[in-house]
Amino acid sequence: MPHPVSPYLVPGFYDTALAKGRHRDIVGGRWEETGRIQMQLLRDAGMQPHHHLLDIGAGSLRLGCKAVPWLNPGHYWATDASRALMLRGRALELADPARLPEDHLIEDAAFAFPGVPQTIDYAIAFGVFTHLPLASLRAALATARQHLSGVQALLLTVFLAPPDRAMAAYRQADGVVTHPDRPPYHSTSDQVRATASAAGWRALPSSVILPRGQTLWTLI
Numbered sequence: 001m002p003h004p005v006s007p008y009l010v011p012g013f014y015d016t017a018l019a020k021g022r023h024r025d026i027v028g029g030r031w032e033e034t035g036r037i038q039m040q041l042l043r044d045a046g047m048q049p050h051h052h053l054l055d056i057g058a059g060s061l062r063l064g065c066k067a068v069p070w071l072n073p074g075h076y077w078a079t080d081a082s083r084a085l086m087l088r089g090r091a092l093e094l095a096d097p098a099r100l101p102e103d104h105l106i107e108d109a110a111f112a113f114p115g116v117p118q119t120i121d122y123a124i125a126f127g128v129f130t131h132l133p134l135a136s137l138r139a140a141l142a143t144a145r146q147h148l149s150g151v152q153a154l155l156l157t158v159f160l161a162p163p164d165r166a167m168a169a170y171r172q173a174d175g176v177v178t179h180p181d182r183p184p185y186h187s188t189s190d191q192v193r194a195t196a197s198a199a200g201w202r203a204l205p206s207s208v209i210l211p212r213g214q215t216l217w218t219l220i
């Protein structure tokens with residue numbers, strides 16, 4: 001059977017997982033640790049409570065449950081291919097859901113950012129483009145460049161492979177096996193830089209060690 005472009009595109013994926021109460025599992029588990037890391041990355045990048053944050057591919061609010069209480073009320077925005085997943089996170093994971101208006105959770109599988117205001121200061125896409133081909137990243141970054149014109153930094157994670165190993169399956173340091181042509185995907189550093197540059201961004205790598213061996217890039 002052919003592999004799907006992304007596991008999240010398998011028909012019925014979200015409905016089945018949510019019916020089983022698995023909203024934490026389908027964003028990768030490691031709930032507390034990964035939410036805390038994302039919060040720290042954003043604070044290290046300069047985010048303050050008065051800033052507006054866009055969480056791209058936010059899932060069940062693994063970051064949102066930490067960012068919403070920390071940011072000023074209404075300053076957190078999120079997109080995801082599944083709005084139902086974000087709403088489940090809002091209902092079950094937020095201490096005070098009233099701090100996050102429901103219309104800040106936007107279903108957007110095309111990275112078109114419909115309804116996201118131009119006031120976004122910081123954006124993050126954590127563990128999102130690890131599941132999508134580089135062409136999706138290229139398209140998303142082009143749209144983001146236009147739509148998120150005031151953003152101070154866009155943080156994103158990808159898996160990397162060395163250039164001489166990138167054409168085949170590659171075992172990341174913590175054991176995850178990534179691929180050039182199916183999820184989880186890897187790219188080379190040069191591909192990430194070129195993809196960002198083609199969309200009008202400058203991509204800066206970081207040496208921070210992230211869960212599952214993902215690498216962090218800051219786009220400015």
Ligand SMILES: C[S@@+](CC[C@H](N)C(=O)[O-])C[C@H]1O[C@@H](n2cnc3c(N)ncnc32)[C@H](O)[C@@H]1O
Pocket residue numbers: 006008026027028034056057058059060061062063079080081082085108109110111125126127128131
């Ligand atoms: C590994 S989870 C990470 C979720 C979240 N960023 C976090 O760290 O908790 C990947 C997320 O990307 C979302 N996703 C997958 N394909 C997408 C697409 N085409 N557009 C928007 N979101 C997508 C999935 O629904 C899922 O919530």
